Amino acid sequence: MALQTWNSKDYEQNARFVTDLGMGVMDLLAPQPGEHILDLGCGDGVLTKKLADLVCSIVGADASPDFIQSAKNLGLDGRLMNGEALSFTEEFDAVFSNAALHWMKQKEKVSEGVYRALKPGGRFVAEMGGKGNIETFEKACRAALAKRGLLEKIPEPNYYPTAEEYGDLLTKQGFKVEYINFFERPTPLPKDAKAWLHTFRKSYVEELDPADVPLFLEEVQEAVRPKLCDARGHWTADYVRLRFKAIK
Ligand code: BEZ
Numbered sequence: 001m002a003l004q005t006w007n008s009k010d011y012e013q014n015a016r017f018v019t020d021l022g023m024g025v026m027d028l029l030a031p032q033p034g035e036h037i038l039d040l041g042c043g044d045g046v047l048t049k050k051l052a053d054l055v056c057s058i059v060g061a062d063a064s065p066d067f068i069q070s071a072k073n074l075g076l077d078g079r080l081m082n083g084e085a086l087s088f089t090e091e092f093d094a095v096f097s098n099a100a101l102h103w104m105k106q107k108e109k110v111s112e113g114v115y116r117a118l119k120p121g122g123r124f125v126a127e128m129g130g131k132g133n134i135e136t137f138e139k140a141c142r143a144a145l146a147k148r149g150l151l152e153k154i155p156e157p158n159y160y161p162t163a164e165e166y167g168d169l170l171t172k173q174g175f176k177v178e179y180i181n182f183f184e185r186p187t188p189l190p191k192d193a194k195a196w197l198h199t200f201r202k203s204y205v206e207e208l209d210p211a212d213v214p215l216f217l218e219e220v221q222e223a224v225r226p227k228l229c230d231a232r233g234h235w236t237a238d239y240v241r242l243r244f245k246a247i248k
Pocket of ligand 1: 099102127128133134158200239
């Protein structure tokens with residue numbers, strides 16, 4: 001089974017909107033000068049750098065070697081680390097995460113690691129996909145995989161909780177949930193559905209016979225077109241967000 005992998009160049013072209021749309025959750029974080037903050041799932045570090053520029057000390061953690069190299073190239077303290085096995089103890093004033101937690105399916109291990117990483121009174125502020133996120137894409141992908149007999153072999157790489165589910169997880173961990181909001185955020189894409197799939201569903205594409213990839217992409221793109229593409233050819237994906245702030 002192929003795991004999702006990331007390529008910084010491809011990310012720059014097809015996914016910069018993820019960073020740009022991270023400003024809302026950054027406002028909720030409200031980083032203060034002198035604070036020590038962990039950016040969990042820091043990606044290529046572009047949003048992490050914005051935090052660092054707000055005069056706080058930042059560590060960026062990500063499981064992708066390519067992303068960590070990009071973060072280091074930006075002068076950041078990037079650590080190659082799985083978010084399901086964080087190794088910090090009472091170090092941080094805050095743990096921040098944008099568009100990353102839905103890739104970490106062992107959610108209990110994540111909340112445990114974040115809780116341990118925070119100083120007492122520290123905050124966990126994050127935004128992730130919520131229930132129903134990119135449902136149109138996912139349904140079309142699953143149908144195309146089923147047609148090829150690959151449904152069992154290729155599991156969905158993400159999980160998208162409701163506010164209740166994630167709130168319960170945080171509370172069970174010992175956090176006090178101060179704010180949690182679930183909202184739809186239709187998201188304009190920089191290119192077409194194929195480009196989105198190429199970047200965000202690599203774990204599917206890489207399991208296919210290479211000769212079948214163009215057909216798979218075409219099939220999924222045409223299946224989602226009625227819902228996601230307007231008459232002028234502009235694509236908008238059906239993102240759903242879960243944004244929260246919880247205190248240790
Ligand atoms: C998200 O940010 O919600 C997301 C992006 C790509 C694939 C899955 C989820």
